[in-house]
Amino acid sequence: MFQIIFHRGKCIGCNGCVEAAPDRWRISRKDGRCNLIEGKEKKGIYRALISIEEYAQNFQAANNCPVRIIQIARI
Template sequence: MKLQIIFHRAKCIGCNACVEAAPERWRISRKDGKSNLIGAKEKKGIYQVVVSIDEQEENIKASSNCPVRIIKLNVLKKK
């Protein structure tokens, strides 16, 4: 199984909650103070990345700690 992370960056307030929960996947941008989802591809302002299911626990924390609720997670099952 894999984990898909979906991030609506434009709505980010730069609170750092995601970075604190999952620092290997999230960083704060020096340019605008918003979070960056490491390894993600952007399409129409929405960033997505598929990662190992091993990253699920810390990214659940990142998602649930986000005060503006802009991090969504989907577990992808093999077809």
């Protein structure tokens, strides 16, 4: 099991995460930043649990992020 950790307030809306993992990421129509689907927010940081099957796409999403605000942690 893995966890995505996403600092949404620092997102620049480049869409790199959405291209890599469209089932987990979406661009917000309100502010142009990305949203972590099924992410739970606490103090501006969003977290979501993912399975090993989602790991590769979300690892690529984290690597695509130019501001490095997506981390993937094993839990």
